Amino acid sequence: MSVSITRRFALVLFAATVVAAALPAPAVAQERTVNDGVYTDAQATRGRAAYRAQCAACHATNLFGGEMAPGLKGSGFTGGWSGATLWELADFTNATMPQDAPGRLTAQELNDIIAYILRENDYPEGAEELAIDLANQGDPIRIE
Numbered sequence: 784m785s786v787s788i789t790r791r792f793a794l795v796l797f798a799a800t801v802v803a804a805a806l807p808a809p810a811v812a813q814e815r816t817v818n819d820g821v822y823t824d825a826q827a828t829r830g831r832a833a834y835r836a837q838c839a840a841c842h843a844t845n846l847f848g849g850e851m852a853p854g855l856k857g858s859g860f861t862g863g864w865s866g867a868t869l870w871e872l873a874d875f876t877n878a879t880m881p882q883d884a885p886g887r888l889t890a891q892e893l894n895d896i897i898a899y900i901l902r903e904n905d906y907p908e909g910a911e912e913l914a915i916d917l918a919n920q921g922d923p924i925r926i927e
């Protein structure tokens with residue numbers, strides 16, 4: 784008696800497994816990370832010029848910060864943002880930086896400067912430019 788129930792249960796379980804395996808994987812949003820090459824080298828070089836003009840006075844030319852502001856380079860910075868998305872970093876930066884004149888960055892400058900910060904933190908470059916749209920979070924790019 785108990786043997787046949789167990790066997791029937793095993794059969795049902797087996798059938799469920801077969802069905803599950805045959806179903807297509809659910810469509811999940813394509814999630815990338817900063818290690819997937821999400822900016823170009825040329826973009827980061829443009830970002831370096833914008834960074835030097837608008838950010839370096841406080842965050843230092845080498846991005847390590849100082850008395851005026853925290854660093855934007857190294858594990859102290861990347862660790863603090865780990866798990867957040869690049870969109871969140873861009874949104875924060877756009878809303879609060881440069882601290883003496885927030886909201887001044889164009890969308891292009893914002894993307895270029897973030898590309899530069901990624902390059903300075905040794906995240907790999909890729910084939911396509913970073914193009915974060917503050918009005919639309921889109922597919923997340925996770926900071927790690």
Ligand code: HEC
Nearest residue numbers: 837838840841851852853860863876879880881882883896
């Ligand atoms: C007038 C000085 C000043 C300028 C210019 C400035 N910042 Fe900042 N920044 C700060 C200070 C102070 C903080 C720390 C307080 C805070 O987080 O709001 C900060 C924090 C930040 C943070 C968060 C750091 C962290 O550890 O999470 C980012 C990112 C940032 N700034 C980016 C920029 C960028 C990009 C620019 C140039 C477009 C810029 N800042 C220009 C003073 C400045």
